[in-house]
Amino acid sequence: GESVGLHLPTLSVQEGDNSIINCAYSNSASDYFIWYKQESGKGPQFIIDIRSNMDKRQGQRVTVLLNKTVKHLSLQIAATQPGDSAVYFCAEDLTSYGKLTFGQGTILTVHP
């Protein structure tokens, strides 16, 4: 079946740097994408989402870019802080009812 995958399983950055986490998807019919942050021992927390009719969306210190031509999604975190250390998942919603397909996840480690 279709799946969502991540290019890099781990990413280490220094505090203050910008971080970029990538995600590839395989279904060109994908309509809606979400980034979640999961801290150790907690459930996933919504960060930002984007629909297929958009190329870019910005939130507070985060930006999601969608390149439909190459089926690529990225999450950019500006001025990364130690509190940003977590596992980041992209998720894809092909259907209705929130039946999300999650990628494997990228571990982001921010060093002070």
Add this chain to the structure above:
Amino acid sequence: NAGVTQTPKFRILKIGQSMTLQCAQDMNHNYMYWYRQDPGMGLKLIYYSVGAGITDKGEVPNGYNVSRSTTEDFPLRLELAAPSQTSVYFCASSPPYSTGKYTGANVLTFGAGSRLTVL
């Protein structure tokens, strides 16, 4: 509001035992979901419900059952536990799903998870 509450947080089962993972939400969300997360992996959908009395299978339903008698509660039942069911289980809820072309409409709120070990 407490959001999504899951109990228990941790449980160890012997092979063949049964148990129920409880999930409750106080946000008046129509939609509820159960996901499982294996080590180093993303979440996989087990079952979901779009309202009281309505449930449907997700990607990995085998070995589980659900019921939805109220809007607030969505328990997950494990019958005849197997080692392959060792995982972290997450319940989530969301407002009625929207297919509109705007963002932020279909955000799932997750519980803190229930870690289950089957020995």
